[in-house]
Amino acid sequence: MALLEVDDLSVTFARRGQRTVHAVDGVSFSVDAGEVVGLVGESGCGKSVTSLAIMGLLPKQPGLRVGGKAVFDGTDLLQLDDRSRRDIRGRDIAMIFQDPLSSLNPVIPIGLQVTEVLTRHRGMKGEAAAKEAAELLDRVGIPDPRRRLKEYPHQLSGGMRQRALIAMAVACRPRLLIADEPTTALDVTIQAQILELLKELVRDSGTALVMITHDLGVVAGMCDTINVLYAGRVVETARRRPLFAAPRHPYTVGLLGSIPRLDSGRGERLTPIPGSVRDLLPWPDGCAFAPRCTRRVDDCVGAPPELVLAHDDRSYRCVNPAPVPGREPDSAFAPQTGAVAAGASDAAAPAEAASREEESA
Amino acid sequence: MTGSENLVEVRDLKVHFPIKRGVVFDKVVGHVKAVDGVDLSIPRGRTYGLVGESGCGKSTLGRALLQLTPPTGGEVRFDGVDLTRLSAGRLRSMRRRMQMIFQDPMSSLDPRQNVESILTEGLQAHGIGGSRDERRRIIGETLDAVGLPRWALSRYPHEFSGGQRQRIGIARALVLGPELIVADEPVSALDVSIQAQVVNLLDELQERLGLTYLVIAHDLAVVRHISDVVGVMYLGALVEEASGDQLYREPMHPYTRALMSAVPVPDPDVEDQRERILLSGDLPSPANPPSGCRFHTRCPWAQPTRCADERPVLRQIGGSKVACHFAERIASGELRPHRVTAEVVRPADEGDAPGVVSAPSEPGSYV
Ligand SMILES: Nc1ncnc2c1ncn2[C@@H]1O[C@H](COP(=O)(O)OP(=O)(O)O)[C@@H](O)[C@H]1O
Ligand SMILES: Nc1ncnc2c1ncn2[C@@H]1O[C@H](COP(=O)(O)OP(=O)(O)O)[C@@H](O)[C@H]1O
Ligand code: SF4
Ligand code: SF4
Ligand SMILES: [Mg+2]
Ligand SMILES: [Mg+2]
Secondary structure: OOEEEEEEEEEEEOOOOOOOOOEEEEEEEEEEEOOOEEEOOOOOOOOOHHHHHOOOOOOOOEEEEEEEEEOOOOHHHOOOHHHHHHHHHOEEEEEOOOOOOHOOOOOOOOHHHHHHHHHHHHHOOOHHHHHHHHHHHHHHHOOOHHHEEEEOOOOOOHHHHHHHHHHHHOOOOOOEEEEEOOOOOHHHHHHHHHHHHHHHHHHHOOEEEEEEEEEHHHHHHHHEEEEEOOOOEEEEEEEEHHHHOOOOOOOHHHEEEEEEEEOOOOOOOOOOOOOOOOOOOHHHHEEOOOHOOOOHHHHOOOOOOEEOOOOOEEEEEOOOOOOOOOOOOOOOOOOOOHHHHHHHHHHHHHHHHHHHHHHOO | OOOEEEEEEEEEEEEEEEEEEEEOOOOEEEEEEEEEEEEEEEEEOOOOEOOOOOOOHHHHHHHHOOOOOOEEEEEEEEEEEEHHHHHHHHHHHHHOEEEEOOOOOOHHHHOOOOOOHHHHHHHHHOOOOOOOHHHHHHHHHHHHHHHHHHHHHOHHHHHHOOHHHHHHHHHHOOOOOOOOEEEOOOOOOOOEEEEEEEHHHHHHHHHOOOOOEEEEEEEEEHHHHHHHHHHHEEEOEEEEEEEEHHHHHHOOOOHHHHHHOOOOOOOOOHHHOOOOOOOOOOOOOOOOOOOOOOOOOOOOOOOOOOOOOOOOOOEOOOEEOOOOOOOHHOOOOOOOOOOOOOOOOOOOOOOOOOOOOOOOOOOOOOO
């Protein structure tokens, strides 16, 4: 059984005089113990709201409605009272954010913030807690940890702050760690350090990780399973290799065709997705991606596309998915170099030109 | 290469910002050497890509090139003319020929101006397009070139999506008919699906109009994609310069190798197999850069001699220019990388003690 099973999660923000925002519109995904699961999508697709809803950290504002289930180890987190939720948070589930300053207290030394977590959840005190805190900082690669314990968050660089936050998050050996764009604010060489650290922690402790990011490169390097989100729904779920070797949902195909790759040469034209996320169809009226989709057919509009479960552990929400390049549907997967690029452009090319003209008008 | 092949030639460019302290009297206590001796040339109709991590001086270099920030030293030749010696008046008339595109179109566009007035403003300032009809025609052509519809003219920046706003920013630069465009992080504020639209647009415009670009970005994949020549910057100086392909195939400088290996590639096969060079520690502060080779505090190949006390110059090795004393011996594999102990780097511009900060959350409230 899955460690975390998110089922039809929805989050709406209603405000008087304004249109209700369906920030999350029926998201389902699951995370097995020790698994690294990616949630990818562009800004505004509902990644952060999904994770905050699971953690019970959404701002309690009037008009907020959360529906569906988020079952962690048999308990529906959405049904818990604040107190039990806080107990689980920190002990069993921890979260790190893009901006570590927002979750570190600026007027309390790092050391005290780490020992506080150790005291609250593991009952450690005094020298034992201090020693463990220093070991944690050391483990996440903070130099001279004993001295750092006495310092304040603003005295650390962005990368070091993120490490300190990771130390606090793993202090109680949680079974699940949710990381929301943990490296987006960091430079790429620092990002590489933090990603390596997260991989190591997951490998050594068996903690499951939900990695939230807009960067497909990041998930390619570390996730076992990847969920692609668009407009508040998961549109494709697949294991890492099949997803990149043969993306089926046109949005996934489009994303992969849009990214300049370090290993592709000068002047290789990118295949952008036409239009912008503003060009949206509400899910109840059909496929939200239809206004931008190059594979659109009549059936795409009218009702939201059903989830299709494919044989290879994959599912997508599309009535006209991209074909698997050059293969019979039931043949075994043997990903090849170059399959991504070929698959992506083949699938999108013919319809692309016509549709782009339409969209840019 | 002769001067006429290169539209832009930068020699020993320096931009040093004074660091001031003191409550009553501003005392200069040091300098941030944001750009500290850069040479580069951009051939006509080509793209020079400048890459490096935040704070390494990319934007300052771009601004100094256009004389938007006065250089502390060195020269910038544009079409043979040294811009640093021009009178204000002559510089103004040169400005039309070199334009800039910014990262965040929203903050560089006046929210109270509609698109028509944004575009007309530049034309009027430079006295282009004598009549109203003439201006209309130029603006219409520019809109077509950047793929914006005519109805955009009466709209305001906030009514557009991020990608369209960047098109407005490009149109504003383009309407003056420039030869050089300095694009500072032109796509980094955009979503990936939109980045590709803008990258393709920049490519198309270059092909059609023969534009020369200096593209500044922190994303090496983007830079490699659109640049003929790539310059890698570290703490105010170029550490390596080569064609994008050469740089990718055979990065010579240890920093380039580390940077390259840190860029995620959306392909599991590549990700699982590639060489990883993890740098320890943070980028040192440009106000207090390391002595000798500025990379020596983080360099996995640093040697006990020279690295800490002699600043390497950019020199030609094969098809690349590299600023490393030991580049040849690193490339041949004779020198091996070693472990580096991370040094603590303080965030530059914040005080020593925490002041009173409002609304502290309780410790570890999220974790
Ligand atoms: N507190 C809120 N009130 C109203 N709308 C919100 C609130 N928080 C988020 N949203 C909206 O919900 C959508 C999803 O946001 P988010 O989950 O932050 O996206 P992502 O993390 O994928 O970039 C966005 O359209 C956003 O504007
Ligand atoms: N106007 C200024 N006054 C003082 N310091 C500046 C100014 N502009 C930039 N700097 C400093 O110069 C260095 C280089 O900045 P910048 O050129 O913006 O880097 P990049 O664009 O590569 O991120 C940074 O340390 C920055 O803080
Ligand atoms: S359902 Fe139709 S519109 Fe939606 S992604 Fe699939 S083909 Fe495109
Ligand atoms: S000069 Fe020395 S420290 Fe600098 S990059 Fe070369 S080997 Fe490294
Ligand atoms: Mg977010
Ligand atoms: Mg900059």
